[in-house]
Structure formats: structure tokens, C-alpha cells
Amino acid sequence: MTATLVKEASRGAAVGAGRERARRSRRRARIIALLFVFPALLLLGALVVYPVLFSVGRSFFDASGTRFVGGENYAEMFRDPATLKAIRNTTIWVVVAPALLTGLGLILAVLVEKVRWATAFKLLLFMPMAVSFLAAGIIFRLAYDEDPDKGVLNAAVVSVHDAFQGTSTYPTARARDGQGLAKGTDGSYRTNGTVSPGESVTLGLVGVLPADLPGDARPAYTAAEGKAGPGELRGVVYLDFTPGGGGEQGKVDRRESGLPEMTVEAVQAGKAVASTTTAADGSFRFEGLDDGSYTVKLPGSNFAAPYEGVSWLGPTLVTPAIIGAYLWIWTGFAMVLIGAGLSALPRDALEAARMDGANEWQIFRRITVPLLAPVLTVVFITLVINVMKVFDLVYIIAPGPVQEDATVLATQMWLVSFGGGNNQGLGSALGVLLLLLVIPAMVFNVRRFRGSQR
Amino acid sequence: MNAVRRGLGNGLVQAFLVVVGLVWMTPLAGLFLSSLRSAEDTANGGWWTVFTSPGQLSFDNYSALLENAGISQAFWNTVLISVPATLLVVVIAALAGYAFAWLDFPGREAIFLVVVALLVVPVQIGLLPVAKLFGQLGLFGTIPGVVLFHVAYGLPFAVFLLRNYFAEMPKEMLEAARMDGGSEWRIFTRLVLPVGRPAIASLAIFQFLWVWNDMLVALLFADSASQPLTVELQSQIRQFGSNIDVLAPGAFVSLVVPVVVFFAFQRHFVQGVMAGSVK
Numbered sequence: 001m002t003a004t005l006v007k008e009a010s011r012g013a014a015v016g017a018g019r020e021r022a023r024r025s026r027r028r029a030r031i032i033a034l035l036f037v038f039p040a041l042l043l044l045g046a047l048v049v050y051p052v053l054f055s056v057g058r059s060f061f062d063a064s065g066t067r068f069v070g071g072e073n074y075a076e077m078f079r080d081p082a083t084l085k086a087i088r089n090t091t092i093w094v095v096v097a098p099a100l101l102t103g104l105g106l107i108l109a110v111l112v113e114k115v116r117w118a119t120a121f122k123l124l125l126f127m128p129m130a131v132s133f134l135a136a137g138i139i140f141r142l143a144y145d146e147d148p149d150k151g152v153l154n155a156a157v158v159s160v161h162d163a164f165q166g167t168s169t170y171p172t173a174r175a176r177d178g179q180g181l182a183k184g185t186d187g188s189y190r191t192n193g194t195v196s197p198g199e200s201v202t203l204g205l206v207g208v209l210p211a212d213l214p215g216d217a218r219p220a221y222t223a224a225e226g227k228a229g230p231g232e233l234r235g236v237v238y239l240d241f242t243p244g245g246g247g248e249q250g251k252v253d254r255r256e257s258g259l260p261e262m263t264v265e266a267v268q269a270g271k272a273v274a275s276t277t278t279a280a281d282g283s284f285r286f287e288g289l290d291d292g293s294y295t296v297k298l299p300g301s302n303f304a305a306p307y308e309g310v311s312w313l314g315p316t317l318v319t320p321a322i323i324g325a326y327l328w329i330w331t332g333f334a335m336v337l338i339g340a341g342l343s344a345l346p347r348d349a350l351e352a353a354r355m356d357g358a359n360e361w362q363i364f365r366r367i368t369v370p371l372l373a374p375v376l377t378v379v380f381i382t383l384v385i386n387v388m389k390v391f392d393l394v395y396i397i398a399p400g401p402v403q404e405d406a407t408v409l410a411t412q413m414w415l416v417s418f419g420g421g422n423n424q425g426l427g428s429a430l431g432v433l434l435l436l437l438v439i440p441a442m443v444f445n446v447r448r449f450r451g452s453q454r
Numbered sequence: 455m456n457a458v459r460r461g462l463g464n465g466l467v468q469a470f471l472v473v474v475g476l477v478w479m480t481p482l483a484g485l486f487l488s489s490l491r492s493a494e495d496t497a498n499g500g501w502w503t504v505f506t507s508p509g510q511l512s513f514d515n516y517s518a519l520l521e522n523a524g525i526s527q528a529f530w531n532t533v534l535i536s537v538p539a540t541l542l543v544v545v546i547a548a549l550a551g552y553a554f555a556w557l558d559f560p561g562r563e564a565i566f567l568v569v570v571a572l573l574v575v576p577v578q579i580g581l582l583p584v585a586k587l588f589g590q591l592g593l594f595g596t597i598p599g600v601v602l603f604h605v606a607y608g609l610p611f612a613v614f615l616l617r618n619y620f621a622e623m624p625k626e627m628l629e630a631a632r633m634d635g636g637s638e639w640r641i642f643t644r645l646v647l648p649v650g651r652p653a654i655a656s657l658a659i660f661q662f663l664w665v666w667n668d669m670l671v672a673l674l675f676a677d678s679a680s681q682p683l684t685v686e687l688q689s690q691i692r693q694f695g696s697n698i699d700v701l702a703p704g705a706f707v708s709l710v711v712p713v714v715v716f717f718a719f720q721r722h723f724v725q726g727v728m729a730g731s732v733k
Binding site: 043049132 | 463474550
């Protein structure tokens with residue numbers, strides 16, 4: 001009996017000791033676990049969580065941080081024109097960039113599946129993701145240079161423009177006063193007097209450097225001597241300047257050059273009735289004109305200043321231009337992510353549609369896009385979050401004077417807090433606004449994670 | 455007939471993609487060719503003139519860059535910031551990720567949800583308070599300060615990624631290791647880290663790139679002695695035209711490292727960027 005009691009007791013003691021040991025080892029395990037997470041929690045707490053709380057608090061105080069101003073900074077945000085501009089530009093970014101990128105990514109992802117070098121293409125387009133915004137900014141500052149002789153984009157725009165519109169050959173040419181030519185408001189020149197068929201005219205211009213003459217220009221003297229036939233109105237456009245001096249103003253001297261490829265119009269009663277172009281020696285002629293008196297006109301297009309291209313980084317286009325640079329960086333991302341979704345699509349649905357005779361466009365509209373909708377949403381949301389925080393690209397690409405036209409929330413927050421504004425109350429409020437804007441994404445992430453854990 | 459049309463369609467697709475590819479390459483080619491020309495040449499004409507007069511090309515800008523004390527210092531600063539910031543994030547996040555996945559401690563689930571919530575917190579909101587804090591700690595304007603900031607803001611994503619990856623490990627594997635009497639530290643170093651290598655590689659590449667390419671954080675937290683390449687180049691951008699012989703090769707040097715990493719670790723890189731884009 002005692003023995004059993006002792007036994008019982010000792011067993012009880014043993015169980016107690018076992019429990020004690022188990023409890024101790026559980027405590028030990030917890031301490032070890034806390035040691036594992038401690039560095040991460042310390043850094044997150046001190047440098048992320050605490051700053052968020054601090055900024056929220058700070059946003060209710062004035063610039064010096066001593067006076068509580070309530071929501072004043074938030075009201076100021078919508079009064080201050082510069083901040084308002086930033087809100088407007090960020091809205092443009094968020095509306096335009098993610099939609100363009102998702103669309104472009106979708107189109108390229110679908111198309112690239114059809115070629116054999118898909119991998120190489122994807123790599124090429126994804127590569128800009130490795131490049132810093134700073135380097136991309138420098139790249140695009142170069143590309144967007146306004147001078148068509150330096151910026152590749154304007155070089156392209158100007159050459160396309162000139163291919164369709166033609167270039168004016170004599171932007172600097174003008175007529176001397178009192179030599180029979182009058183300047184019109186549209187930059188054209190016309191003869192003061194009138195001429196009739198059977199007569200000839202000489203139109204002298206100056207202001208063209210001999211070096212700027214077209215290579216095929218010939219002296220105009222012989223052509224100026226020629227007599228007009230009946231019913232023919234002829235003349236010569238020449239450079240009224242003798243190289244090396246000599247020569248007489250208003251007369252075609254022996255060594256004076258014709259001005260080729262000049263457009264000439266015969267005008268009657270204010271209407272151009274015939275048009276022609278001068279030959280290498282500057283001569284032109286109109287045939288088959290009705291009798292009557294005409295004035296001869298050199299249209300303004302001959303003298304138009306050369307087309308200078310587009311002012312990409314000017315106040316109006318700077319935001320679209322920077323969005324363009326952003327597209328260069330992120331299109332590959334959208335394409336690869338959508339491409340991954342595409343390769344996970346059920347092949348049979350596509351095959352069945354093809355068997356039913358659907359064409360590629362119908363398959364794309366009716367099957368591919370609806371099935372891809374979840375992937376497209378993720379890409380779109382990801383891009384929205386990233387676009388809202390865009391900073392470096394705007395800061396680098398927009399030239400100093402245009403900076404305020406291009407400003408977005410992140411750059412404005414920087415300028416207000418550190419870049420001369422020195423209003424850390426308003427700066428904090430802008431930071432909090434940025435945080436508020438991403439809260440939907442935060443909720444989305446937390447929900448999705450909890451969903452995945454069930 | 456159908457085959458002909460399809461062939462024609464495919465030809466059009468190919469042509470279109472070739473054009474897109476060329477458009478994508480042009481800006482980068484422009485930067486590279488500009489970096490090989492003198493500032494004078496750049497002022498007189500576009501980089502495409504090298505195709506007609508290749509005599510402009512020389513590596514003079516690059517050798518000048520090597521002599522440029524500011525730039526070479528900035529390059530080393532970039533390395534001194536990126537490498538520790540990457541290593542620290544990987545180590546700290548791996549420890550925490552393992553604890554969140556397999557160890558038991560009070561508030562584990564709730565704390566991890568906070569980490570998930572922190573994923574999208576913009577860096578901007580931390581700039582001002584952390585600058586004040588670092589000012590008091592004497593870390594403002596130093597490389598360790600920049601590194602710590604990057605580590606802290608890299609952690610939510612890093613912990614999230616690694617915890618999820620580690621949680622996929624089979625339970626039996628860990629229990630077997632515990633039965634064998636391995637300490638948690640031993641299990642972590644001998645089992646968890648090797649198994650987690652793919653995720654760790656993606657994370658490391660993403661974090662390295664993020665820090666290497668950063669300008670905003672360093673713009674505030676680094677002083678002129680500790681500033682990385684991005685900040686150094688940024689400070690010269692006001693006189694864009696006259697500094698182009700420094701800016702173009704400098705930008706090229708700064709992007710050549712990530713691009714090499716990109717081509718060397720394509721798959722990890724793409725996965726890392728994909729996963730990290732939630733940031």
C-alpha cells in the first residue's frame with residue numbers, strides 16, 4: 001500500500017518533472033523563435049512602423065513643428081497651386097500609364113507567341129527593368145533633346161515631317177526694298193507691277209549665302225536674256241549678288257546665280273491660276289495663260305523657317321514625354337507577366353474555337369482576354385501602385401525650368417520637405433496622402449494572404 | 455489560301471516585332487554611342503553621325519572617368535551600400551521567415567499580417583522621421599545609415615517571400631531533423647537555407663538591383679563623401695549639355711552592372727522582379 005502510494009507519488013513527481021521540463025523547453029523554443037524574428041522586428045518597428053505613425057502625427061503640425069494646426073496641411077494641399085498641379089499630374093499618370101502598359105503588354109504577349117525568337121524578344125524588352133531610373137532619365141534626356149541635330153526623336157520627327165511637307169530651300173532669302181517685289185503678310189513676295197503673256201520678268205533676291213545655294217544652281221544670265229514667246233509668261237528668279245563684288249543691283253549680271261526649285265505662281269485677281277518651279281538657272285515659264293495682266297508671286301513656303309520638331313520637354317508635353325520613358329522601362333514587365341498567364345490558358349478552349357472557324361481577332365476578344373482578366377487585373381494594380389510613387393524619372397528628365405510643370409506627388413513631397421520648401425508639416429501630409437492612396441492595395445494584399453491561408 | 459494568309463500575317467507580326475525591338479534598343483544604343491563621343495561632337499550633332507564618321511568614337515571619356523575621383527569614389531560607395539544591404543536583408547529575412555513559417559511564438563499570425571500590410575508602404579513616408587532619428591544616432595550622411603534604411607524597407611517583401619517559400623517545405627522533413635536532435639540553428643543553416651536557395655537567389659538579385667539603382671534614399675541619407683553613383687551623376691544633371699561626356703559614360707557604367715546581373719541570372723531575375731513588383 002505504502003509502496004504503491006510511494007510509487008504513485010513518485011510517478012506523480014515524475015509527471016510533474018516531465019511537465020516542468022516540457023514547459024521549460026517550450027519557453028526555450030519561444031525565446032529562440034523570438035531571437036530569430038527580433039532583428040527584423042526591430043528594424044521594421046524603428047524604421048517603418050514608427051515613421052508612419054510619426055508622419056501621421058507630424059502632418060497635423062505646422063512647418064516648424066511646434067503648433068498644432070489640425071487638418072490645415074491637408075487643406076493647404078488643395079489650395080497650393082504647385083501641390084494641386086502635382087495631384088493633377090499624378091492623376092494623369094495613374095489614368096494613362098497603367099492602362100497603356102497593360103494594353104501594350106497584352107498585345108506584345110499575344111504576338112510574341114507567334115514567332116520563334118520569342119525568348120530573345122522578351123529578354124530585350126525586359127532588360128530596361130534592370131536599368132536605374134537615373135540612367136533611363138539620362139538616356140531619355142538625350143533622346144528628347146529639342147535640337148533635331150541632337151535628339152533622336154526630333155531627328156525622326158523632322159525627317160518624317162520633311163518627307164511629307166518638303167523643306168523650304170531659302171529660309172533666309174528676302175527681296176531688297178524698292179526692287180519691284182513686295183512682301184506679303186504670309187511671308188510671300190509678289191511683283192508690284194503686272195505682266196502679261198509675251199513678257200518676261202526678273203525677280204532678284206538677296207540674303208542667301210553662296211555656300212547655301214543648291215549644288216546644281218547655274219548662272220541666270222542666259223535665261224534672263226531669253227525672250228518670251230507669244231502666250232508665254234517667263235522670267236527668272238536669281239540671287240542679286242555678285243560674288244566678289246561688282247554687279248548692279250536689280251540687274252542680272254553675268255556671274256549671278258539662278259535660284260533653282262523655287263515655287264512661282266501666276267496670280268490673277270487674287271487667285272493663283274498657274275504654278276511652276278524654277279529650273280537650275282532660276283528660269284520659269286507659264287504657258288497657255290489667257291490674255292490679261294498677272295502678278296508673279298513667290299509663295300511663303302519658299303522662305304518658311306525649317307521645321308524644328310516637337311518641344312518634348314516643354315511645359316505642355318513634358319508629362320507625356322516622361323510617361324513615354326516609363327513605358328520603355330515597364331512594357332517588358334507587363335508583357336512577361338501577361339505572357340506567363342497566357343501560357344497557363346487551357347489549350348483546348350483555343351483549339352475548339354479555332355476548329356469552329358473563329359478568326360484570330362475573335363479568339364483574342366472572346367476567349368483570350370476574358371480568361372486573362374485576373375492576370376490583367378494584377379498587372380494593372382501593380383502598375384498603379386508603382387506609378388503613384390514615381391519620383392526619379394520625373395526628377396531627372398524634366399529640365400529645371402519645367403520641373404514645376406511635370407511635378408508629381410513624390411517629387412512635390414521631396415521639394416516641400418527637403419528641396420527648399422522646408423515645410424515638413426505639409427511634406428508629412430503629402431507622405432500620408434501617398435500612403436492613403438496605396439491603402440486599397442494594402443487591404444487587397446492582406447485579404448489575399450488570409451485567403452490563401454485557409 | 456489560308457496558309458498563305460497565315461504566312462503573310464506571321465510576316466507582318468515578325469516585321470512589327472522587329473520594329474518594336476529596334477525602337478527599344480535605340481535609346482540604349484544612343485546612350486552607349488554618346489558615351490564614346492566628346493562633348494564637342496555631341497554639341498555638334500546626334501550620335502547617329504558616328505555611322506558616317508566613326509572617327510568620333512574613342513574611350514577617352516571612360517579613361518577620364520577612371521581619373522575622376524568623385525565618380526570612382528561614388529562607384530565604390532554604390533558597391534559598399536548595395537552589397538551589405540543585400541546580404542543583411544537576406545540574412546535577417548531568412549531568420550524571420552523561418553520563424554514565421556515553423557517556429558511558435560506569441561502573436562505570430564498577427565505580426566505577420568502587419569508585415570504583409572507593410573509591403574506597399576511608400577519609402578517617402580519614412581524619409582523625414584528616419585532622417586531625424588539618424589541625426590540623433592549620428593547615422594545621417596553615412597553609408598551605414600543608407601544601408602539600414604534600405605534593409606528596413608526591403609524587409610517586408612523579403613520576409614513575405616521567404617516565409618511563403620519556407621512554409622512550402624514538407625513538415626516531415628523538419629520533424630525528422632528535430633527528432634535527430636538538431637538545434638533550430640542547425641536546422642536553419644543545414645536544411646532551411648539550402649532548400650530555400652532559389653527563393654533566396656531571386657530575393658538577393660531583386661534587392662541588389664533595388665539598392666544599386668536607388669537614387670531617392672541616397673539623395674537624402676548620404677553626404678557627398680558617401681553618395682553613390684546615382685546621386686553623384688544626378689548632381690551634374692543641371693548642366694546636362696556640357697556634362698554629357700561625364701553623364702553618358704557614368705550612366706552606362708551604372709547600368710552595366712545590373713544588366714550583366716540580368717543576363718547572368720535571367721530566370722532568378724525575372725522571378726525576383728515579378729515577385730517584388732508588389733512593393
